Amino acid sequence: MANGNLETVAANAIETRGLSLWYGTFQAMFDIDLQIKQGMITSMIGPSGCGKSTFLRSVNRINERLGYVRTEGSIEVMGFDIYAEGVELVQVRKRIGMVFQRPNPLPLSIRDNVIFGYKLHSGRKKIPQSEQDEIVESALRQVLLWDTVKDRLDRQATGLSLEEQQKLCIARLLPVKPAVLLMDEPCSALDPKATEAVEELIWELRGDYTILIVTHNMAQARRASEECIFMLLGKVIEHTPTAEMFVTPKHKETADYIEGRYG
Secondary structure: OOOOOOOOOEEEEEEEEEEEEEEEEEEEEEEEEEEEOOOOEEEOOOOOOOOOHHHHHHHOOOOHOOOOOOEEEEEEEOOOOOOOOOOOOOHHHHEEEOOOOOOOOOOEHHHHHHHHHHHHOOOOOOOOOOHHHHHHHHHHHHOOHHHHOOOOOOEEEEHHHHHHHHHHHHHHHHHOOOEEEEEEOOOOOOHHHHHHHHHHHHHEEEEEEEEEEEOOHHHHHHOOOEEEEEEEEEEEEEEEEEEHHHHHHOHHHHHHHOOOOOO
């Protein structure tokens, strides 16, 4: 991937081969081989410390911020190895959006939050206001937030409810047209009603984006994903359609976790 281009089409949105990771001398992931299909919602479950969030942060290279992290193996996104020599980190972050546990809107207006990433990645010094308005409306409509905020776009984003803030953080990613959305416990700070609203949004985005969700909430994994990955002690134990995993798990470790015998 000498040119750092992530625009191609591949059968799988994310594919890892022999992926292992160490925090210093501690090995957190072991030889992970995964294929995550395009346009689908895949959830990742497992007990705390099993490597779920580490995997997520490997896919958009956030782990590199830690100087003591070492990674082996490969991660391909849309058919290209994102760790290959010559890959530009800015291109990785453009095509792989990340949503965190707690909403993190910028201390700017709702409008400026939505357009921020687009301005950053477009490379254009001046974008016509009419174009900006179209981008903002389109992104907010996609996350089912437009009708709620259209009359207060110039107000501070931090004044929104937690549900609205999380939707806004997703909207902020969309104008740069990511291929993949990574969500790390996206509903952990939300109440049940807000959680339901965000889950509905995730289903609305299905197909247009490949979505990988890390969650400790097995009911959420069952409701809000089409395929499910179970991790334990840094290894992938099972990866099947969600309905199969929760009804007829193939491995004892999976059944034990789902039935609450540990974790």
